[in-house]
Amino acid sequence: MTGRVTTTVAELSELLGSEQPPALLDVRWALGDPHGRDHYADGHIPGAVYVDLDTELAASPSPEGGRHPLPDFTGLQESARRWGIGDGRRVVVYDDLGNTAAARAWWLLRYAGVTEVTLLDGALGAWRTAGLPLESGVPTDPAPGDITLRPGALPVTDADGAAELAVSGLLLDARAGERYRGEVEPVDPRAGHIPGAVSAPTGKNLAADGTFLAPELLRKRFEERGADPATRIGVYCGSGVTAAHQIAALEIAGFEATLFPGxxxxxSADPARPAATGDRP
Known part of the structure:
Protein backbone atom coordinates (compact mmCIF):
# COMPACT_ATOMS: atom_id res chain seq x y z
CA MET A 1 0.00 0.00 0.00
CA THR A 2 1.03 3.61 -0.37
CA GLY A 3 0.13 6.84 1.37
CA ARG A 4 -0.84 7.74 4.91
CA VAL A 5 -3.48 5.81 6.80
CA THR A 6 -4.83 8.58 9.06
CA THR A 7 -5.54 12.30 9.18
CA THR A 8 -5.76 14.16 12.48
CA VAL A 9 -8.69 16.35 13.52
CA ALA A 10 -6.45 19.44 13.33
CA GLU A 11 -5.35 18.55 9.82
CA LEU A 12 -8.91 17.91 8.65
CA SER A 13 -10.15 21.20 10.12
CA GLU A 14 -7.45 23.04 8.21
CA LEU A 15 -8.10 21.12 5.01
CA LEU A 16 -11.83 21.84 5.10
CA GLY A 17 -11.05 25.54 5.13
CA SER A 18 -8.58 25.33 2.26
CA GLU A 19 -9.07 26.00 -1.45
CA GLN A 20 -8.98 22.26 -2.13
CA PRO A 21 -11.00 20.56 0.62
CA PRO A 22 -11.15 16.77 0.65
CA ALA A 23 -14.20 14.70 -0.08
CA LEU A 24 -15.46 13.79 3.40
CA LEU A 25 -17.39 10.54 3.90
CA ASP A 26 -19.49 9.65 6.95
CA VAL A 27 -19.91 5.87 7.21
CA ARG A 28 -22.26 5.69 10.19
CA TRP A 29 -22.90 1.96 10.73
CA ALA A 30 -22.91 -0.55 13.56
CA LEU A 31 -23.91 -4.20 13.72
CA GLY A 32 -27.57 -4.39 14.70
CA ASP A 33 -28.19 -0.65 14.25
CA PRO A 34 -30.00 0.17 10.97
CA HIS A 35 -30.30 3.89 11.72
CA GLY A 36 -27.00 5.19 10.39
CA ARG A 37 -28.63 7.78 8.16
CA ASP A 38 -30.63 9.12 11.09
CA HIS A 39 -27.50 9.41 13.22
CA TYR A 40 -25.80 11.26 10.37
CA ALA A 41 -28.75 13.65 10.09
CA ASP A 42 -28.62 14.31 13.83
CA GLY A 43 -25.09 15.63 13.54
CA HIS A 44 -22.11 15.23 11.22
CA ILE A 45 -18.94 17.08 10.30
CA PRO A 46 -19.84 19.98 7.98
CA GLY A 47 -19.52 18.96 4.35
CA ALA A 48 -19.60 15.23 5.01
CA VAL A 49 -21.60 12.96 2.69
CA TYR A 50 -23.45 9.97 4.16
CA VAL A 51 -22.33 6.58 2.88
CA ASP A 52 -24.55 3.53 3.39
CA LEU A 53 -22.33 0.55 4.17
CA ASP A 54 -24.97 -2.11 3.51
CA THR A 55 -26.05 -0.83 0.09
CA GLU A 56 -23.08 1.16 -1.24
CA LEU A 57 -20.07 -0.63 0.22
CA ALA A 58 -21.36 -4.19 -0.18
CA ALA A 59 -23.31 -6.41 -2.55
CA SER A 60 -26.37 -8.33 -1.42
CA PRO A 61 -25.58 -11.03 1.15
CA SER A 62 -25.32 -14.66 0.12
CA PRO A 63 -24.07 -17.90 1.71
CA GLU A 64 -21.09 -17.93 -0.65
CA GLY A 65 -20.19 -14.26 -0.29
CA GLY A 66 -21.16 -13.69 3.32
CA ARG A 67 -23.07 -10.79 4.85
CA HIS A 68 -21.08 -8.05 3.10
CA PRO A 69 -19.63 -9.26 -0.20
CA LEU A 70 -17.50 -6.83 -2.15
CA PRO A 71 -19.74 -4.50 -4.16
CA ASP A 72 -20.10 -4.29 -7.91
CA PHE A 73 -17.44 -1.77 -8.83
CA THR A 74 -19.46 -0.11 -11.56
CA GLY A 75 -22.01 0.75 -8.90
CA LEU A 76 -19.30 1.75 -6.43
CA GLN A 77 -17.80 4.12 -9.00
CA GLU A 78 -21.21 5.74 -9.52
CA SER A 79 -21.54 6.15 -5.75
CA ALA A 80 -18.01 7.53 -5.41
CA ARG A 81 -18.74 10.13 -8.08
CA ARG A 82 -21.96 11.05 -6.28
CA TRP A 83 -19.92 11.51 -3.11
CA GLY A 84 -17.90 14.12 -4.99
CA ILE A 85 -14.70 12.12 -5.43
CA GLY A 86 -12.65 13.16 -8.44
CA ASP A 87 -9.41 11.76 -9.79
CA GLY A 88 -6.63 13.17 -7.63
CA ARG A 89 -8.95 14.55 -4.93
CA ARG A 90 -8.09 13.69 -1.36
CA VAL A 91 -10.66 11.65 0.61
CA VAL A 92 -11.14 11.48 4.40
CA VAL A 93 -13.44 8.89 5.94
CA TYR A 94 -14.89 8.60 9.45
CA ASP A 95 -17.64 7.01 11.52
CA ASP A 96 -18.73 7.19 15.16
CA LEU A 97 -17.28 3.83 16.14
CA GLY A 98 -13.50 4.18 16.17
CA ASN A 99 -13.39 3.87 12.37
CA THR A 100 -14.28 0.18 12.53
CA ALA A 101 -16.96 0.78 9.89
CA ALA A 102 -15.27 3.64 8.02
CA ALA A 103 -12.30 1.36 7.39
CA ARG A 104 -14.49 -0.57 4.94
CA ALA A 105 -14.71 2.51 2.71
CA TRP A 106 -11.00 3.22 3.24
CA TRP A 107 -10.06 -0.32 2.16
CA LEU A 108 -12.47 -0.42 -0.81
CA LEU A 109 -11.18 2.85 -2.20
CA ARG A 110 -7.58 1.73 -1.72
CA TYR A 111 -8.44 -1.58 -3.40
CA ALA A 112 -9.93 0.40 -6.28
CA GLY A 113 -6.73 2.38 -6.79
CA VAL A 114 -7.46 5.55 -4.78
CA THR A 115 -4.23 6.30 -2.89
CA GLU A 116 -5.12 9.63 -1.25
CA VAL A 117 -7.70 8.29 1.20
CA THR A 118 -7.29 8.37 4.98
CA LEU A 119 -9.24 7.67 8.16
CA LEU A 120 -9.98 10.52 10.56
CA ASP A 121 -7.96 9.39 13.57
CA GLY A 122 -10.27 9.15 16.56
CA ALA A 123 -13.31 9.32 14.27
CA LEU A 124 -16.25 11.59 15.10
CA GLY A 125 -15.49 11.37 18.81
CA ALA A 126 -12.18 13.17 18.33
CA TRP A 127 -13.93 15.94 16.38
CA ARG A 128 -16.46 16.38 19.18
CA THR A 129 -13.75 16.35 21.84
CA ALA A 130 -11.95 19.13 20.00
CA GLY A 131 -15.10 21.25 20.28
CA LEU A 132 -15.46 21.60 16.52
CA PRO A 133 -18.86 22.24 14.94
CA LEU A 134 -21.36 19.74 13.65
CA GLU A 135 -24.21 20.31 11.22
CA SER A 136 -27.56 18.53 11.16
CA GLY A 137 -29.96 17.54 8.42
CA VAL A 138 -29.24 15.93 5.08
CA PRO A 139 -27.57 18.41 2.71
CA THR A 140 -27.83 18.24 -1.07
CA ASP A 141 -25.27 16.09 -2.83
CA PRO A 142 -21.97 17.78 -3.67
CA ALA A 143 -20.94 18.47 -7.24
CA PRO A 144 -20.33 15.07 -8.84
CA GLY A 145 -16.78 13.82 -9.20
CA ASP A 146 -15.08 12.06 -12.07
CA ILE A 147 -13.17 9.32 -10.26
CA THR A 148 -12.28 6.20 -12.22
CA LEU A 149 -11.99 3.11 -10.05
CA ARG A 150 -9.61 0.29 -10.96
CA PRO A 151 -10.17 -2.68 -8.64
CA GLY A 152 -7.33 -5.01 -7.73
CA ALA A 153 -4.77 -2.75 -6.07
CA LEU A 154 -4.88 -4.72 -2.79
CA PRO A 155 -4.80 -8.50 -2.23
CA VAL A 156 -7.91 -10.51 -1.41
CA THR A 157 -8.45 -14.19 -0.82
CA ASP A 158 -11.27 -16.72 -0.63
CA ALA A 159 -12.04 -19.45 1.89
CA ASP A 160 -9.46 -21.84 0.42
CA GLY A 161 -6.83 -19.12 0.54
CA ALA A 162 -7.73 -18.27 4.14
CA ALA A 163 -7.40 -21.92 5.13
CA GLU A 164 -3.98 -22.06 3.48
CA LEU A 165 -2.83 -18.85 5.21
CA ALA A 166 -3.84 -20.34 8.57
CA VAL A 167 -1.37 -23.16 7.92
CA SER A 168 1.53 -21.57 6.04
CA GLY A 169 1.25 -17.92 7.06
CA LEU A 170 -0.63 -15.95 9.72
CA LEU A 171 -4.42 -15.63 9.67
CA LEU A 172 -5.78 -13.07 12.12
CA ASP A 173 -9.37 -13.16 13.40
CA ALA A 174 -10.44 -9.56 14.07
CA ARG A 175 -13.67 -10.38 15.94
CA ALA A 176 -14.19 -10.06 19.68
CA GLY A 177 -12.55 -12.79 21.71
CA GLU A 178 -15.82 -14.40 22.81
CA ARG A 179 -16.85 -14.90 19.19
CA TYR A 180 -13.44 -16.31 18.28
CA ARG A 181 -13.67 -18.77 21.17
CA GLY A 182 -17.18 -19.80 20.10
CA GLU A 183 -18.83 -18.72 23.34
CA VAL A 184 -21.39 -16.58 21.48
CA GLU A 185 -22.40 -16.10 17.87
CA PRO A 186 -25.02 -13.38 17.40
CA VAL A 187 -25.43 -13.35 13.62
CA ASP A 188 -23.63 -16.11 11.72
CA PRO A 189 -24.64 -19.76 11.16
CA ARG A 190 -22.08 -21.37 13.48
CA ALA A 191 -19.85 -20.34 16.37
CA GLY A 192 -16.10 -20.67 16.47
CA HIS A 193 -13.16 -19.69 14.24
CA ILE A 194 -11.21 -20.87 11.23
CA PRO A 195 -8.82 -23.60 12.42
CA GLY A 196 -5.32 -22.17 12.76
CA ALA A 197 -6.47 -18.54 12.97
CA VAL A 198 -5.06 -16.34 15.73
CA SER A 199 -7.31 -14.06 17.78
CA ALA A 200 -6.56 -10.33 17.40
CA PRO A 201 -9.69 -8.31 18.27
CA THR A 202 -10.00 -5.07 16.32
CA GLY A 203 -10.81 -3.01 19.40
CA LYS A 204 -7.29 -3.61 20.72
CA ASN A 205 -5.92 -1.49 17.85
CA LEU A 206 -7.20 1.64 19.57
CA ALA A 207 -6.17 3.76 22.52
CA ALA A 208 -8.71 4.82 25.15
CA ASP A 209 -9.54 7.98 23.18
CA GLY A 210 -10.40 6.02 20.03
CA THR A 211 -7.25 6.90 18.09
CA PHE A 212 -4.96 4.23 16.70
CA LEU A 213 -2.18 3.06 18.99
CA ALA A 214 1.29 4.36 18.14
CA PRO A 215 3.03 2.43 15.33
CA GLU A 216 5.54 0.79 17.68
CA LEU A 217 2.74 -0.45 19.97
CA LEU A 218 0.78 -1.85 17.04
CA ARG A 219 3.90 -3.50 15.71
CA LYS A 220 4.54 -5.16 19.09
CA ARG A 221 0.90 -6.28 19.24
CA PHE A 222 1.07 -8.01 15.89
CA GLU A 223 4.57 -9.41 16.39
CA GLU A 224 3.30 -11.08 19.56
CA ARG A 225 0.74 -12.84 17.36
CA GLY A 226 3.32 -14.06 14.87
CA ALA A 227 3.68 -11.22 12.37
CA ASP A 228 7.04 -10.55 10.79
CA PRO A 229 8.13 -9.14 7.41
CA ALA A 230 8.65 -12.61 5.94
CA THR A 231 5.23 -13.97 6.90
CA ARG A 232 2.16 -13.69 4.67
CA ILE A 233 -0.69 -12.22 6.71
CA GLY A 234 -4.43 -12.57 6.14
CA VAL A 235 -7.32 -11.05 8.08
CA TYR A 236 -10.99 -11.92 8.48
CA CYS A 237 -13.79 -10.88 10.82
CA GLY A 238 -17.54 -11.50 10.75
CA SER A 239 -18.26 -10.09 7.30
CA GLY A 240 -15.19 -8.25 6.03
CA VAL A 241 -15.87 -4.90 7.74
CA THR A 242 -13.78 -4.69 10.91
CA ALA A 243 -11.10 -6.79 9.20
CA ALA A 244 -10.43 -3.71 7.07
CA HIS A 245 -9.70 -1.80 10.29
CA GLN A 246 -7.20 -4.51 11.18
CA ILE A 247 -5.51 -4.07 7.81
CA ALA A 248 -5.27 -0.33 8.46
CA ALA A 249 -3.66 -1.01 11.86
CA LEU A 250 -1.28 -3.50 10.28
CA GLU A 251 -0.24 -0.93 7.70
CA ILE A 252 0.45 1.62 10.44
CA ALA A 253 2.60 -1.07 12.08
CA GLY A 254 4.50 -1.66 8.85
CA PHE A 255 2.83 -4.89 7.65
CA GLU A 256 0.83 -5.70 4.53
CA ALA A 257 -2.16 -8.02 4.78
CA THR A 258 -4.73 -9.80 2.63
CA LEU A 259 -8.48 -9.49 3.24
CA PHE A 260 -10.85 -12.46 3.24
CA PRO A 261 -14.04 -10.53 2.34
CA GLY A 262 -16.48 -13.38 3.02
CA SER A 268 -19.57 -20.76 8.69
CA ALA A 269 -22.34 -21.01 6.06
CA ASP A 270 -20.48 -23.88 4.36
CA PRO A 271 -21.06 -27.09 6.35
CA ALA A 272 -17.95 -28.62 4.75
CA ARG A 273 -15.72 -26.04 6.47
CA PRO A 274 -14.50 -27.01 9.95
CA ALA A 275 -14.93 -24.71 12.96
CA ALA A 276 -12.55 -24.58 15.91
CA THR A 277 -13.53 -23.36 19.39
CA GLY A 278 -11.61 -22.29 22.46
CA ASP A 279 -8.79 -19.80 22.87
CA ARG A 280 -6.18 -21.69 20.83
CA PRO A 281 -5.77 -21.58 17.03
Whole structure:
Protein backbone atom coordinates (compact mmCIF):
# COMPACT_ATOMS: atom_id res chain seq x y z
CA MET A 1 0.00 0.00 0.00
CA THR A 2 1.03 3.61 -0.37
CA GLY A 3 0.13 6.84 1.37
CA ARG A 4 -0.84 7.74 4.91
CA VAL A 5 -3.48 5.81 6.80
CA THR A 6 -4.83 8.58 9.06
CA THR A 7 -5.54 12.30 9.18
CA THR A 8 -5.76 14.16 12.48
CA VAL A 9 -8.69 16.35 13.52
CA ALA A 10 -6.45 19.44 13.33
CA GLU A 11 -5.35 18.55 9.82
CA LEU A 12 -8.91 17.91 8.65
CA SER A 13 -10.15 21.20 10.12
CA GLU A 14 -7.45 23.04 8.21
CA LEU A 15 -8.10 21.12 5.01
CA LEU A 16 -11.83 21.84 5.10
CA GLY A 17 -11.05 25.54 5.13
CA SER A 18 -8.58 25.33 2.26
CA GLU A 19 -9.07 26.00 -1.45
CA GLN A 20 -8.98 22.26 -2.13
CA PRO A 21 -11.00 20.56 0.62
CA PRO A 22 -11.15 16.77 0.65
CA ALA A 23 -14.20 14.70 -0.08
CA LEU A 24 -15.46 13.79 3.40
CA LEU A 25 -17.39 10.54 3.90
CA ASP A 26 -19.49 9.65 6.95
CA VAL A 27 -19.91 5.87 7.21
CA ARG A 28 -22.26 5.69 10.19
CA TRP A 29 -22.90 1.96 10.73
CA ALA A 30 -22.91 -0.55 13.56
CA LEU A 31 -23.91 -4.20 13.72
CA GLY A 32 -27.57 -4.39 14.70
CA ASP A 33 -28.19 -0.65 14.25
CA PRO A 34 -30.00 0.17 10.97
CA HIS A 35 -30.30 3.89 11.72
CA GLY A 36 -27.00 5.19 10.39
CA ARG A 37 -28.63 7.78 8.16
CA ASP A 38 -30.63 9.12 11.09
CA HIS A 39 -27.50 9.41 13.22
CA TYR A 40 -25.80 11.26 10.37
CA ALA A 41 -28.75 13.65 10.09
CA ASP A 42 -28.62 14.31 13.83
CA GLY A 43 -25.09 15.63 13.54
CA HIS A 44 -22.11 15.23 11.22
CA ILE A 45 -18.94 17.08 10.30
CA PRO A 46 -19.84 19.98 7.98
CA GLY A 47 -19.52 18.96 4.35
CA ALA A 48 -19.60 15.23 5.01
CA VAL A 49 -21.60 12.96 2.69
CA TYR A 50 -23.45 9.97 4.16
CA VAL A 51 -22.33 6.58 2.88
CA ASP A 52 -24.55 3.53 3.39
CA LEU A 53 -22.33 0.55 4.17
CA ASP A 54 -24.97 -2.11 3.51
CA THR A 55 -26.05 -0.83 0.09
CA GLU A 56 -23.08 1.16 -1.24
CA LEU A 57 -20.07 -0.63 0.22
CA ALA A 58 -21.36 -4.19 -0.18
CA ALA A 59 -23.31 -6.41 -2.55
CA SER A 60 -26.37 -8.33 -1.42
CA PRO A 61 -25.58 -11.03 1.15
CA SER A 62 -25.32 -14.66 0.12
CA PRO A 63 -24.07 -17.90 1.71
CA GLU A 64 -21.09 -17.93 -0.65
CA GLY A 65 -20.19 -14.26 -0.29
CA GLY A 66 -21.16 -13.69 3.32
CA ARG A 67 -23.07 -10.79 4.85
CA HIS A 68 -21.08 -8.05 3.10
CA PRO A 69 -19.63 -9.26 -0.20
CA LEU A 70 -17.50 -6.83 -2.15
CA PRO A 71 -19.74 -4.50 -4.16
CA ASP A 72 -20.10 -4.29 -7.91
CA PHE A 73 -17.44 -1.77 -8.83
CA THR A 74 -19.46 -0.11 -11.56
CA GLY A 75 -22.01 0.75 -8.90
CA LEU A 76 -19.30 1.75 -6.43
CA GLN A 77 -17.80 4.12 -9.00
CA GLU A 78 -21.21 5.74 -9.52
CA SER A 79 -21.54 6.15 -5.75
CA ALA A 80 -18.01 7.53 -5.41
CA ARG A 81 -18.74 10.13 -8.08
CA ARG A 82 -21.96 11.05 -6.28
CA TRP A 83 -19.92 11.51 -3.11
CA GLY A 84 -17.90 14.12 -4.99
CA ILE A 85 -14.70 12.12 -5.43
CA GLY A 86 -12.65 13.16 -8.44
CA ASP A 87 -9.41 11.76 -9.79
CA GLY A 88 -6.63 13.17 -7.63
CA ARG A 89 -8.95 14.55 -4.93
CA ARG A 90 -8.09 13.69 -1.36
CA VAL A 91 -10.66 11.65 0.61
CA VAL A 92 -11.14 11.48 4.40
CA VAL A 93 -13.44 8.89 5.94
CA TYR A 94 -14.89 8.60 9.45
CA ASP A 95 -17.64 7.01 11.52
CA ASP A 96 -18.73 7.19 15.16
CA LEU A 97 -17.28 3.83 16.14
CA GLY A 98 -13.50 4.18 16.17
CA ASN A 99 -13.39 3.87 12.37
CA THR A 100 -14.28 0.18 12.53
CA ALA A 101 -16.96 0.78 9.89
CA ALA A 102 -15.27 3.64 8.02
CA ALA A 103 -12.30 1.36 7.39
CA ARG A 104 -14.49 -0.57 4.94
CA ALA A 105 -14.71 2.51 2.71
CA TRP A 106 -11.00 3.22 3.24
CA TRP A 107 -10.06 -0.32 2.16
CA LEU A 108 -12.47 -0.42 -0.81
CA LEU A 109 -11.18 2.85 -2.20
CA ARG A 110 -7.58 1.73 -1.72
CA TYR A 111 -8.44 -1.58 -3.40
CA ALA A 112 -9.93 0.40 -6.28
CA GLY A 113 -6.73 2.38 -6.79
CA VAL A 114 -7.46 5.55 -4.78
CA THR A 115 -4.23 6.30 -2.89
CA GLU A 116 -5.12 9.63 -1.25
CA VAL A 117 -7.70 8.29 1.20
CA THR A 118 -7.29 8.37 4.98
CA LEU A 119 -9.24 7.67 8.16
CA LEU A 120 -9.98 10.52 10.56
CA ASP A 121 -7.96 9.39 13.57
CA GLY A 122 -10.27 9.15 16.56
CA ALA A 123 -13.31 9.32 14.27
CA LEU A 124 -16.25 11.59 15.10
CA GLY A 125 -15.49 11.37 18.81
CA ALA A 126 -12.18 13.17 18.33
CA TRP A 127 -13.93 15.94 16.38
CA ARG A 128 -16.46 16.38 19.18
CA THR A 129 -13.75 16.35 21.84
CA ALA A 130 -11.95 19.13 20.00
CA GLY A 131 -15.10 21.25 20.28
CA LEU A 132 -15.46 21.60 16.52
CA PRO A 133 -18.86 22.24 14.94
CA LEU A 134 -21.36 19.74 13.65
CA GLU A 135 -24.21 20.31 11.22
CA SER A 136 -27.56 18.53 11.16
CA GLY A 137 -29.96 17.54 8.42
CA VAL A 138 -29.24 15.93 5.08
CA PRO A 139 -27.57 18.41 2.71
CA THR A 140 -27.83 18.24 -1.07
CA ASP A 141 -25.27 16.09 -2.83
CA PRO A 142 -21.97 17.78 -3.67
CA ALA A 143 -20.94 18.47 -7.24
CA PRO A 144 -20.33 15.07 -8.84
CA GLY A 145 -16.78 13.82 -9.20
CA ASP A 146 -15.08 12.06 -12.07
CA ILE A 147 -13.17 9.32 -10.26
CA THR A 148 -12.28 6.20 -12.22
CA LEU A 149 -11.99 3.11 -10.05
CA ARG A 150 -9.61 0.29 -10.96
CA PRO A 151 -10.17 -2.68 -8.64
CA GLY A 152 -7.33 -5.01 -7.73
CA ALA A 153 -4.77 -2.75 -6.07
CA LEU A 154 -4.88 -4.72 -2.79
CA PRO A 155 -4.80 -8.50 -2.23
CA VAL A 156 -7.91 -10.51 -1.41
CA THR A 157 -8.45 -14.19 -0.82
CA ASP A 158 -11.27 -16.72 -0.63
CA ALA A 159 -12.04 -19.45 1.89
CA ASP A 160 -9.46 -21.84 0.42
CA GLY A 161 -6.83 -19.12 0.54
CA ALA A 162 -7.73 -18.27 4.14
CA ALA A 163 -7.40 -21.92 5.13
CA GLU A 164 -3.98 -22.06 3.48
CA LEU A 165 -2.83 -18.85 5.21
CA ALA A 166 -3.84 -20.34 8.57
CA VAL A 167 -1.37 -23.16 7.92
CA SER A 168 1.53 -21.57 6.04
CA GLY A 169 1.25 -17.92 7.06
CA LEU A 170 -0.63 -15.95 9.72
CA LEU A 171 -4.42 -15.63 9.67
CA LEU A 172 -5.78 -13.07 12.12
CA ASP A 173 -9.37 -13.16 13.40
CA ALA A 174 -10.44 -9.56 14.07
CA ARG A 175 -13.67 -10.38 15.94
CA ALA A 176 -14.19 -10.06 19.68
CA GLY A 177 -12.55 -12.79 21.71
CA GLU A 178 -15.82 -14.40 22.81
CA ARG A 179 -16.85 -14.90 19.19
CA TYR A 180 -13.44 -16.31 18.28
CA ARG A 181 -13.67 -18.77 21.17
CA GLY A 182 -17.18 -19.80 20.10
CA GLU A 183 -18.83 -18.72 23.34
CA VAL A 184 -21.39 -16.58 21.48
CA GLU A 185 -22.40 -16.10 17.87
CA PRO A 186 -25.02 -13.38 17.40
CA VAL A 187 -25.43 -13.35 13.62
CA ASP A 188 -23.63 -16.11 11.72
CA PRO A 189 -24.64 -19.76 11.16
CA ARG A 190 -22.08 -21.37 13.48
CA ALA A 191 -19.85 -20.34 16.37
CA GLY A 192 -16.10 -20.67 16.47
CA HIS A 193 -13.16 -19.69 14.24
CA ILE A 194 -11.21 -20.87 11.23
CA PRO A 195 -8.82 -23.60 12.42
CA GLY A 196 -5.32 -22.17 12.76
CA ALA A 197 -6.47 -18.54 12.97
CA VAL A 198 -5.06 -16.34 15.73
CA SER A 199 -7.31 -14.06 17.78
CA ALA A 200 -6.56 -10.33 17.40
CA PRO A 201 -9.69 -8.31 18.27
CA THR A 202 -10.00 -5.07 16.32
CA GLY A 203 -10.81 -3.01 19.40
CA LYS A 204 -7.29 -3.61 20.72
CA ASN A 205 -5.92 -1.49 17.85
CA LEU A 206 -7.20 1.64 19.57
CA ALA A 207 -6.17 3.76 22.52
CA ALA A 208 -8.71 4.82 25.15
CA ASP A 209 -9.54 7.98 23.18
CA GLY A 210 -10.40 6.02 20.03
CA THR A 211 -7.25 6.90 18.09
CA PHE A 212 -4.96 4.23 16.70
CA LEU A 213 -2.18 3.06 18.99
CA ALA A 214 1.29 4.36 18.14
CA PRO A 215 3.03 2.43 15.33
CA GLU A 216 5.54 0.79 17.68
CA LEU A 217 2.74 -0.45 19.97
CA LEU A 218 0.78 -1.85 17.04
CA ARG A 219 3.90 -3.50 15.71
CA LYS A 220 4.54 -5.16 19.09
CA ARG A 221 0.90 -6.28 19.24
CA PHE A 222 1.07 -8.01 15.89
CA GLU A 223 4.57 -9.41 16.39
CA GLU A 224 3.30 -11.08 19.56
CA ARG A 225 0.74 -12.84 17.36
CA GLY A 226 3.32 -14.06 14.87
CA ALA A 227 3.68 -11.22 12.37
CA ASP A 228 7.04 -10.55 10.79
CA PRO A 229 8.13 -9.14 7.41
CA ALA A 230 8.65 -12.61 5.94
CA THR A 231 5.23 -13.97 6.90
CA ARG A 232 2.16 -13.69 4.67
CA ILE A 233 -0.69 -12.22 6.71
CA GLY A 234 -4.43 -12.57 6.14
CA VAL A 235 -7.32 -11.05 8.08
CA TYR A 236 -10.99 -11.92 8.48
CA CYS A 237 -13.79 -10.88 10.82
CA GLY A 238 -17.54 -11.50 10.75
CA SER A 239 -18.26 -10.09 7.30
CA GLY A 240 -15.19 -8.25 6.03
CA VAL A 241 -15.87 -4.90 7.74
CA THR A 242 -13.78 -4.69 10.91
CA ALA A 243 -11.10 -6.79 9.20
CA ALA A 244 -10.43 -3.71 7.07
CA HIS A 245 -9.70 -1.80 10.29
CA GLN A 246 -7.20 -4.51 11.18
CA ILE A 247 -5.51 -4.07 7.81
CA ALA A 248 -5.27 -0.33 8.46
CA ALA A 249 -3.66 -1.01 11.86
CA LEU A 250 -1.28 -3.50 10.28
CA GLU A 251 -0.24 -0.93 7.70
CA ILE A 252 0.45 1.62 10.44
CA ALA A 253 2.60 -1.07 12.08
CA GLY A 254 4.50 -1.66 8.85
CA PHE A 255 2.83 -4.89 7.65
CA GLU A 256 0.83 -5.70 4.53
CA ALA A 257 -2.16 -8.02 4.78
CA THR A 258 -4.73 -9.80 2.63
CA LEU A 259 -8.48 -9.49 3.24
CA PHE A 260 -10.85 -12.46 3.24
CA PRO A 261 -14.04 -10.53 2.34
CA GLY A 262 -16.48 -13.38 3.02
CA UNK A 263 -14.97 -13.84 6.47
CA UNK A 264 -16.68 -15.96 9.11
CA UNK A 265 -20.16 -15.30 7.68
CA UNK A 266 -19.21 -17.13 4.46
CA UNK A 267 -16.98 -19.76 6.08
CA SER A 268 -19.57 -20.76 8.69
CA ALA A 269 -22.34 -21.01 6.06
CA ASP A 270 -20.48 -23.88 4.36
CA PRO A 271 -21.06 -27.09 6.35
CA ALA A 272 -17.95 -28.62 4.75
CA ARG A 273 -15.72 -26.04 6.47
CA PRO A 274 -14.50 -27.01 9.95
CA ALA A 275 -14.93 -24.71 12.96
CA ALA A 276 -12.55 -24.58 15.91
CA THR A 277 -13.53 -23.36 19.39
CA GLY A 278 -11.61 -22.29 22.46
CA ASP A 279 -8.79 -19.80 22.87
CA ARG A 280 -6.18 -21.69 20.83
CA PRO A 281 -5.77 -21.58 17.03
Missing amino acids: SWSAW
